[in-house]
Amino acid sequence: MLLLVGTRKGFFLVEADDRRGNWKLRGPLCESWPVYHAVFDPLSGTIYAACASDWHGAAVWRSGDLGETWTLSSEGLAYGAEDARKVSKLSTLALIDGRVLAGAEAPGIFESRDGGESWSLLTTLAGQPGCEEWDDPANQPPGHLGVSAIMPDGEDTSHFWAIVQGVGLFETSDGGATWAPRNRGLRADWPRPHEEVGFCVHRLVRSPADPRRMYQQNHVGVHRSDDGGHSWTEITDGLPSEFGFAAAVHPHDADSFYVIPLDPGHARCMPDGQAAVWRTRDGGESWRRLDRGLPQRHAHLGVLRGAMAIDRRDVPGVYFGTSTGQLFASADEGESWSEIASYLPPVWSVEVAVIE
């Protein structure tokens, strides 16, 4: 078991034994570059890390030996000399049948077909409502993520979803040539110039047990889809806050889903200084607070959108990293937790990989 942890100051690997204990930390790797997201490709045994250095720009680091040695490339990761858009950061990675996709800010998706050595622009989701606003370089404030997530279908290699931060969720069925907004039923508490977009999707997950079932943690509310994202129903009732970033879905039970509600104001921390993960077992009809082993006093912890993951064991393990550098793990579906790493830089992403 391997956790891939992207932080503001480098990449870390956290390895466990078969019983998901005895965690060992390695890092910082990738020369301590800011790492927004990292994934492990089981086909090639390669780790890819999406990075952006304030000095040296955006690039994807890769390691074919589980983090012992690294190389980076940004060849082709640009919109071109005549284009006002710049690739200020790479926010997310996805693996589709040997290809690597990278979501960028300004919003776009780049593709590598040679294991991360070179890249080419796949799509900017051109023509979607609102794209003229999100393509305007003036609308690229620091902190924006652009395409903040790419979610593959898992079966159909030409079918995937992408989140454009602050705009909404989009679906393609032809490998990125054309897109459709998938935000029907979502809530927005702000004016929107376009009917189909203008939603703030923080995190999207899809049930491996039922591909039609999706969940999302939105800026305003938690939402469920039973039709593959074509329509959404809010399931926030019972949670202490409608706001949060991270989310995870149970690998074997489509009705079990996890979120980490946060104070929606300036703090963006777990409410009342008490750390908790919340889980539903009935598709959002009811929620249960899970806090055994988590700090309950003066624990002002934030968890960002990519910083919670779940493994696929029969009894899945759940993992999350905080903006103050703690890493927590549960080996029993969230019933109990332990702190497996401390004093890391701010955690931006957590992914779990099983190394055969």
Add this chain to the structure above:
Amino acid sequence: MADLRLPMTLTPLFSDLPRRVEVDAATVREAIEKLEERWPGVRDRLCEPGPTLRPHIHLYVDQQRAGLDTPLAQRSRVDVVAAISGG
């Protein structure tokens, strides 16, 4: 030969790239191209498409703030500085 002094954040990214490199070039742009020939990819770490210098890469030729078109003399010293505040 101009005397290029590179930031410590750059050298670990390329095999055998030293902190100081001597290059025969008429301008800063040409000097970076010479580096690119020997260490492919180094231009992208210093420049955005165009090319233009990355916003937080500052260049000084003989202690004067410089750009890509700044001419180099036979013994110019070029300091490449990774300049940004913050912790």
